[in-house]
Amino acid sequence: MTHATNGPATGSSITRIEELPVPKYGDPKKAIEEIVKQLGDDKVSFVKSDLDNHSDAYFSSDHASEEQRPKAVFYPETTEEVSFILKTTHKYRVPVVPVTGRTSLEGNFIPTRQGICVDIARMNKILAVHEKDLDVTVEAGVGWQDLDKYLKDYNLLFGPDPGPGARIGGMVATSCSGPSAARWGTMKENVIGLTVVLADGTIIKTKKRPRKSSAGYNLNGLFIGSEGTLAVVTEATLRLNVRPKVTNVALVSFPKVSDAGKAVAGFVQEGLQLDAMELLDDTMMHYVNVSGKTSLKYEELPTLMLKFGGPSKEIIDYQVKAAQKICQTNNSQKYLFARSEKEEQEIWGARKVALLATIDYGRKNIDKDIQVWATDVAVPISHLYQSLQETKEELQKLGIAGSIVGHVGDGNYHAMILFKKEERAKVAVVVEHMMERALAADGTVTGEHGVGWGKKHYLQEEVSEETLALMRRIKIALDPYNLLNPDKVFDMDPALFEN
Amino acid sequence: MTHATNGPATGSSITRIEELPVPKYGDPKKAIEEIVKQLGDDKVSFVKSDLDNHSDAYFSSDHASEEQRPKAVFYPETTEEVSFILKTTHKYRVPVVPVTGRTSLEGNFIPTRQGICVDIARMNKILAVHEKDLDVTVEAGVGWQDLDKYLKDYNLLFGPDPGPGARIGGMVATSCSGPSAARWGTMKENVIGLTVVLADGTIIKTKKRPRKSSAGYNLNGLFIGSEGTLAVVTEATLRLNVRPKVTNVALVSFPKVSDAGKAVAGFVQEGLQLDAMELLDDTMMHYVNVSGKTSLKYEELPTLMLKFGGPSKEIIDYQVKAAQKICQTNNSQKYLFARSEKEEQEIWGARKVALLATIDYGRKNIDKDIQVWATDVAVPISHLYQSLQETKEELQKLGIAGSIVGHVGDGNYHAMILFKKEERAKVAVVVEHMMERALAADGTVTGEHGVGWGKKHYLQEEVSEETLALMRRIKIALDPYNLLNPDKVFDMDPALFEN
Known part of the structure; x- marks a missing residue:
């Protein structure tokens, strides 16, 4: 028997940012070579447009700088390949950003530390539908719209319906939902089990297929909403419902x-x-x-x-x-x-x-290079209408165009703000007020988009220093070298952190 | 800036039992003295019947030995008092078992390491009902039946309805549910936010009051079902529904x-x-x-x-x-x-x-000292009927009395087995077969009771060694001295562990 290697000397239950070292990363070159050798040439891309598309999206609220590009994008086709990639990046301490549909809106997949990108999109098989058990097992690259079409033949439906193009892996990552959440629940309520790969390449299956379980820690609950910072999702078993007649x-x-x-x-x-x-x-x-x-x-x-x-x-x-x-x-x-x-x-x-209609309007009627800032908050239901009305009025007062859509069943609303590049600072203030308003109403700075890169500062305002320090403790326990989607949700790098 | 204190040397993402030291505990005496001094004499009991009642229950499947008694039972009345207790037990490395309703069935609160018991039952205030937001904030000692009565006046209901006597803290701990779970969800789907105290006394509030959130790690999801091994729950904000007209x-x-x-x-x-x-x-x-x-x-x-x-x-x-x-x-x-x-x-x-009717029948018609083993499993819905029928037939074949109740909406069933003391080994085999049957059907060894002391071995069969090692990593990250409800859910003591 050896001694515990990971009990902190102090024996405390949380990790404050001051206790963390500045993360040190290795050169991705060797890792990339080893992975290419194992997976083959057809599962990697170094093409500029691919690197660009795996760093940013037009409709994202925050954007990557020009240097913020992965050194390679890998397209693994099995959980074992993902595990090989992560074992290798772990060995060489190379940062990894996992993506699937790349439809997230808060800079959730900006490669702040370069490193590599792992795109799960080729893992897009529906593995098993259990009609009578009302569940389906899919690879994480399956898109929810494809799944929805597929399930129609079985007279079944999967609840969460986020923006077009989203895929299961990213949907787990952001704990997304959509218009149907008030009826069928968010991702948190619709995942029966996950297969994930941890930072060191360990493959974890969280659960078998019971519709409910009290057996051991609820690892589904931990991974859902962790935005690729704790693990890479490769498969999911999802709850289904009978489609209304x-x-x-x-x-x-x-x-x-x-x-x-x-x-x-x-x-x-x-x-x-x-x-x-x-x-x-x-x-x-x-x-x-x-x-x-x-x-x-x-x-x-x-x-x-x-x-x-x-x-x-x-x-x-x-x-x-x-x-x-x-x-x-x-x-x-x-x-x-x-x-x-x-x-x-x-x-x-x-x-x-x-x-799409909002962006389209902006391009045709405001500026052909129109920018969009699409962001969401959620508040206790009774505060919803005043909260969104105030955001609307602030936009009007500043002469900034923007539409508002609310999932009113659960107090969640989205502002889609249109602006010219030079108006960005002005819009940032509107967004800041929208967040402050949500927090003042005992709400949250994101109902379904996640924190990503753009909302870290607001998360700091939403939860206490100790709650953040508990999240940091969990992050460092599972990913001690800070390799998985670095700099998202909260800071782990004291050099980056501003209070 | 100091160096990281809790990144393991190996940088791995999991902790296997072989890596752990045998836990060492301190003498509770000084801790008890300090706590009594701070809280006062009226918040502690050393009475034998209290110590007995906080170690075991007649209807539990597993029982405490005579030595397995806490040295003291504390009855804190505020979160701050719980925090003081845990800071003190952390200082002296004294094990702590938290309880509320003590209705759990799988030996979930046996004080295997003696230490102290923290009973949250006096924290039984309903703090705020937000009718329009459909939520309520309660202290963890509130019983669900009292809450249900209280909410009737508001025309609201809280979904989970486990066994009589259960209270919110324990309900969070076991991720309980009940007959209404298929309609309103288990605890996992009905908790908006928690206030908990960590092993070192840190107070954590997980969330504000939005009905849904993607902001930061889903700490609710982590604590729900962790059976008092990660934190002591002191308050909860719960989702409510409008009572059907x-x-x-x-x-x-x-x-x-x-x-x-x-x-x-x-x-x-x-x-x-x-x-x-x-x-x-x-x-x-x-x-x-x-x-x-x-x-x-x-x-x-x-x-x-x-x-x-x-x-x-x-x-x-x-x-x-x-x-x-x-x-x-x-x-x-x-x-x-x-x-x-x-x-x-x-x-x-x-x-x-x-x-109650089952126990009553056993006492009157079989043996006045009748024992009961009440346990549950959950399987994919289509396997439910054969699974429970086989358990039923096995009982009949052995001439053992027992009733079966199923929450058929989510594939969960309970066997309530009656036996004389000398038949215990025979019943244990029936239970073992019931578990094996559930696992063979891709199910779980507990749908709503939790693993407790009695089902650790079955959890080992349900999930992989790596999945258990991930749970151990989380446990040791949050509770490095292994103080909170030791020896439950999975083993952390290599001396105790049998593979």
Whole structure:
């Protein structure tokens, strides 16, 4: 028996940033050579456009500098290959940024330390659907939209529905959700088990396939939302639901955001269970109309989009009518509900194109080089409407264009702010106020995007120094050399840290 | 800047048991003196009955030996007092077992290392209900039944409904659930934020009050299910739901367990959303009848108990009828539904008395010193009926009495086995087979009781050596001296460990 190697001398339970050394990294060259030798030439890229695309995205709130590029992008095809890569980067102390869909918005995959990028996108097989158990096992590169299409044939659905292009690995990383979260839960509620690779290359399977479990530490809970800083996700077993037999969609416009809020509170009090409730502000509806991406023209007013699902037409009709009645007592202007599946898709379509329509509007009507800052917060439900109204008014006062969309079932809203390059500092202040407003309302600086690179400072304001020091303790326990997605979520480098 | 104190020399991501030293503990005497001096005489007990009650329970599957008693039981009344206790036990390296309701079943609070017990039961205040936000903040000593009563006035409900007597702290610790979990989720899905005290006395607040969050590591997810080995829970903010306006309860008997299973699959496929679905086997129904604890007499057949809840009588009536139709096509014998709230309570009553009725039956009809072994597993839903039927048949073959209850919505079932002291070894084999059966079906050795002392060996079979080594890494990172609830969930002492 040897002595414990990782009990700190002090025996404390947390690690403060002052206790950490400045991380030292090795030269990636040898690691890259060894990995290429093992995996072959067809699983690596050194092409500039690939390196660029694996560092940044147009729609990200924060951007990589020109030096912030990985030295290579690897495309492993099995968990064992990922393990080989991580064993090698561990040996040579090379930083690794894991990605899948690269749709995250807060600079979550900027290669701040260069190193290498591991893109899991080729691991895109659906491995097993267990219809009767209501679960599916997939590789982490599977996109949620592909999964959704695939599951239609089984009459099943997977709850989380984030932005287009997102894939399971990244969805686990950011603990994402989407419009359906209030009904079906976020990633936290929809993962049964994970296969992940740790910083030293160890492969971990967190769970077997029971729908619930109290057996041992909840490692799913730890990895979900850790943004690639604790492990690289390679497979996931996901909870499924039976697809509602009958559905409908309604669209309701209100004179004021607060009226829409009162209607939502009314649905909840009444016990109506909707499959989604989305709020789009008047500006968002204007952008949708201008975009030409939908065939219907909408009222340019605060608008609720409601999705209903259930076992029978009687039950859906009851709910559609009950919701209408509640809307009417809260000054609704128009209550449009679909009379066919095509109409359902058409109405819901306005929600789906929100970010694209916003960007499109900006390019065509403001500046062809328009920038976008898309960010989210979540607050206790009763604070939602005032919080988003204040953000909206601040934008208007400054003459900055931007749309707002809210997942009103769980108090989460998104601001999609359009600006010219030179206006960035002004927008940063609006975002800062949006965060402060959320924190003052006992909320969080991110409901579903994650902290990434851009919100570290706000996370410091959200949780106590000790809570951050506990997160640091966990990070250093699992990744002592600070190799996995460095500089995200919170700082581990005292040289970088500003209080 | 100092050097990192807790990065292991090897830089690995896991800790195997061979790497750990045999833990060394200090004499509790000085720690107890200091704590008594700080907290006062009225917050400590040395009375034998208190020490006994804080070591074991009649209904536990595993029992404490006579030496396994804490040296003192403390009853702190604030988080700061808990922090003072833990700072002191940390200073003197004294083991601490935290408890609240002491209703756990797998030896989860046996004081294997003596030390002290911290009973959070006096921290039983409901601190704030936020009606519009659908959340409540409570101290960890609040019982779920008291909370349920309290929330009725607000027309709200908290989902998890484990055994009578359970309190929030222990419910967090075991990631418990209950009959309503398939509808409202387990503890994992119902905790918004926690206040906990770490092994060194550090107070951590995990989150503010947003209903969802992607901000930083999901510490809720880590602490829930960690069975007091990572932290002592002192406060929790919990998700609430609006209580259904209209409810009903039905009771259906079937000739065979498999028929009941087919009916449940039918409900799921139809998209009926029930508030609870419970299976009671024929033996359980016999014990309920004999117990005299309910006024109705039931068919002594496999029985489903169904709870319905929704916004209107029309919707509930529709669901009750739709469920009846599905039951009929699956050979149901009798379909009884309540016509009043009194009848609802009466019918559901048979479920509520399950464990007590079983013990009562054993005492009156088998042996006045009857023992009970109440344990649970969870399997993918489609494996549930065969799995529990095989356990049932094994009991019958050995002539051992026992009832079975299943939370059929999520593949979780409980066996409550009655035996005379001298039959313990025989029962242990039945339990072992029940575990093996669950694992062979890709399930878990505990769906909601936790691993405690009694199921460590089975957890070793459920997860890989590396997965256990990752749990050990986390444990030693947060509790380097192995003070919090030692010897539970998995072994940290290489001297104790048997492979």
